Amino acid sequence: MKRFFLFGLLWMALLTVGCRESRPFSADDFTVERYTPRHATGFDIRSREGSRSSLISVRNPWQGGVGEVQYLYVVRDGERVPARFPGQVVEAPVRRVVCMSSSFVAMFDLLGEVERIVGVSGIDFIANEYVATHRQCGEVRDVGFDSNLNFELMVAMRVDLVLLYGVAGEDTAVTGKLRELGIPYIYIGDYVEESPLGKAEWMMVIAELTDCMERGRELFDATCARYEALRDGVKPGVRPTVMLNTPYRDTWYLPSTKSYMVRLIEDAGGRFVYSGNTGNASLPVEIEQAYLLTNQADYWLNTGAANTLRELTSQNPRFATVPAVRDGRVFNNNRRQTPAGGSDFWESGVVHPDRVLADLLRIFEGRSDSLFYYKKLE
Template identity: 25%
Template sequence: MIVTGCGGGHSASNSTESTSIVEDSLNMIRPTYAQGFKVSYRGDAILLDINDPENNEAEKFHFVLTGKDYEGDLPEGYTRINIPIESAICMTSLQLSNFLKLDIPEKVVGITSTRHLHNEKMNEQLKAGTTHKIGIEGNFDNEVIMAINPDVIFISPFKRGGYDAIRNVDIPMIPHLGYKELSPLGQAEWIKVIGLLTGKTVEANQQFAGIEKRYNDLKAMVDTVAHRPTVFSGEMRGGNWYAVGGKSFLAQLFRDAGGDYFLKDNNESGGVTLDYETVYTNAAHADYWRIVNSFDGEYNYNVLKEQDNRYTDFDAWKNQGVIYCNMKEVPFYERMPVEPEVVLSDFIHVFHPDILPDHKPSYYHLLKK
């Protein structure tokens, strides 16, 4: 039996008598829903294998996690990382959300955009200079990155990120592919990867266990509903309608909330670009319309009408069925990935108000005017 402590890379105990099964489960990382990472325990080393959950043919990434004094053999093709890490750069708010949920924002020493950053501690760190802006995707400031010299950089390798420009800084780059997961719990489970790397495995397992229980308890409340309202998503921008496919984690959220996504027969998991006619054909009579954006001032049905008069042709506009989230007002990206059960509650409250009548919306609310 191999048991690692919170630090992961410290000496493993081989005693089956002194360590209980409960302690094993709290200390060891085992993904249940996430399809993008695997963890294997090999004595005093831990193997972390990362792959694209959407594409088995895509590039795979391999890391061996050890204590700093480890002198054993390293498997071929694996990049060594000493754990626990003390500092990291996050390229996305999704990555940052894991650190915030584990209450270790001080370990994040570099971030990209602060456009929608709400977290008080992170803003204080930026002001104090303990966390730095490193530029934007495709235009990173290598001098700032090298001056920060973090233990690792978390990246989204299958996005257009311009990471080739920072490969020569000789800092391990770890893909964080939570955004590629096909289920809300799969996305949230990437908190375990951050827990493993930072020595917070117990906390990560406990946090996720709570998320999982609350999510599944809520899902069970609507599993047998008689009526499943239809919901569509997205907006017109530059002549195209941007939505997500029927196999996306958002579509799964709608299903788990007792709704039907308007592209439920679509087999794509990422973003999809549609023309207006296609959306109207499939969503003209949908019950609800989910919108997320950043808007100055009060967002309402007149604003939608002014943006595109064709919006008024949808039943969801006529019957005031718009479910809205304003990223200027709520910490959408920095908390939502690790609070899928809260988002689920918001949707259930709208789709089936009799089931959660007293719920107070956190991210999404029904536009009233």
């Protein structure tokens, strides 16, 4: 059996070599723009003249990944792959996919292509209804976390593509094993996008992989229209101040003024109370400084695992005197979560930034009714 398996891998490798062009790869040859993002900064999709195959270029897919470029060649009509192509190769449309982040699941779901997902990471933390239902019959499996992946399971599932999530760099143990097994992969960098619409726009990579580009354009255009209408409808006036997050192991992490969450707050007419971080990642702030900032805020959002004001103030008795707590202006983004604590805010909220923005607008208008992702702590 082992000999047959190794022979199969060798045969696949020979087929791949046989399908290569003699002309060496150059990204400059791909001059036809299949999709150029309007808001996202981390990818583009191009083709060569007269070709239906495409090149997905992914840039800086993790924090600190400046200068990192990865390629995925998407083959159509049996066209040959350029010689010495440095990236991964997959045939469209992909049929059996593993998603290592819940936001990727939401992208497939929005496009109506969620049935292509056969594996996820951390299935207990996935809010998607299809995944929750089809895990029971084994049609969607949990492949594990980080470097502890079940590669044998992925081989048995005949996976076409693995969509990876990078934190601080490429996990070479994972990518090396995937290459050894002949399973294509690509890192998806939606989480490093600072624009809410930029995060959502990564769904166009999924649209390209599933041959539903036109549907993807229509859906994304509609999302942009709804988001921009809400943002542009904010009335000028005094901007409420907002504090974010809670301490984690005696350290309070606050996001950059350029971050996704701060952009949402600003588009909803609010103002983040902390301007000391202008980088591209959250930074730790001393507890005492964070407490003073919280006292300056009209609203306190994204309060971790707290579901009630009692749970929040039990972390630190001084929180009970914070104006936002006294005035009932504390809201958490965990209205929709799995029993294990997985948050749909970080799942479907990524592809529906208009829903998140609508929640924030209602909150800043002094309303706690009809919220989708947020709930008021009582």
